Amino acid sequence: MHGTQKEGLEVLLPAKEIAGRVEILGRRITLDYENKPLILIGILKGAFMFLADLIRKIDLPMSVDFMALSSYGNSTKSSGVVRIIKDLDYSLEGHHVVVVEDIVDTGLTLNYIYGHIKSRGALSVKICSLLDKPGRRQVAVPLHYKGFEIPDEFVVGYGLDVDEKYRNLPDICKLVRASE
Ligand code: 5GP
Numbered sequence: 001m002h003g004t005q006k007e008g009l010e011v012l013l014p015a016k017e018i019a020g021r022v023e024i025l026g027r028r029i030t031l032d033y034e035n036k037p038l039i040l041i042g043i044l045k046g047a048f049m050f051l052a053d054l055i056r057k058i059d060l061p062m063s064v065d066f067m068a069l070s071s072y073g074n075s076t077k078s079s080g081v082v083r084i085i086k087d088l089d090y091s092l093e094g095h096h097v098v099v100v101e102d103i104v105d106t107g108l109t110l111n112y113i114y115g116h117i118k119s120r121g122a123l124s125v126k127i128c129s130l131l132d133k134p135g136r137r138q139v140a141v142p143l144h145y146k147g148f149e150i151p152d153e154f155v156v157g158y159g160l161d162v163d164e165k166y167r168n169l170p171d172i173c174k175l176v177r178a179s180e
Contacts, residue, residue, distance in 0.1 A: 008176040015170040026057020044068040046102030049159035092122035103131040107139040
């Protein structure tokens with residue numbers, strides 16, 4: 001590492017445990033949306049891996065769209081500033097929507113997305129987040145489908161990054177930073 005900071009990783013959620021939970025969420029969505037036109041909206045970049053696994057556990061005809069938002073940049077604290085970098089490709093009219101997010105921390109990002117998507121004419125909008133850090137919530141957001149509640153730790157892996165690193169890790173890990 002550069003400078004005086006050392007990074008270490010500790011596994012919080014192993015890949016197997018994530019896969020088991022994703023399967024349960026996929027089954028629940030399958031039951032809830034039978035005979036309903038369904039679009040899953042993945043929030044880039046962090047949710048890409050979760051979305052890819054989740055949709056393979058949904059046994060229904062469905063489509064996928066993506067939104068990309070500004071991220072934390074180089075910091076690990078939420079700025080509360082949300083900017084759309086890539087908007088939806090398709091109209092949501094006549095469809096039920098499940099927004100797929102990696103993690104809800106302060107809730108500021110999802111609160112914004114939820115309002116934005118609700119204004120686009122969907123029949124219904126629900127939220128599915130793999131991770132939830134309830135201890136840091138600033139805005140209440142409805143989490144209809146939730147993978148795991150985690151403590152107030154910064155996590156990486158399974159699509160989540162810090163400065164674009166670690167997205168490829170199969171496990172979700174705590175990022176431990178220690179000054180030398
Ligand atoms: P919120 O607006 O709820 O504070 O933050 C949501 C976004 O912040 C997530 O979509 C994610 O991009 C980022 N984020 C929040 N907590 C973590 C974390 O522990 N690890 C990583 N890699 N990103 C996080």
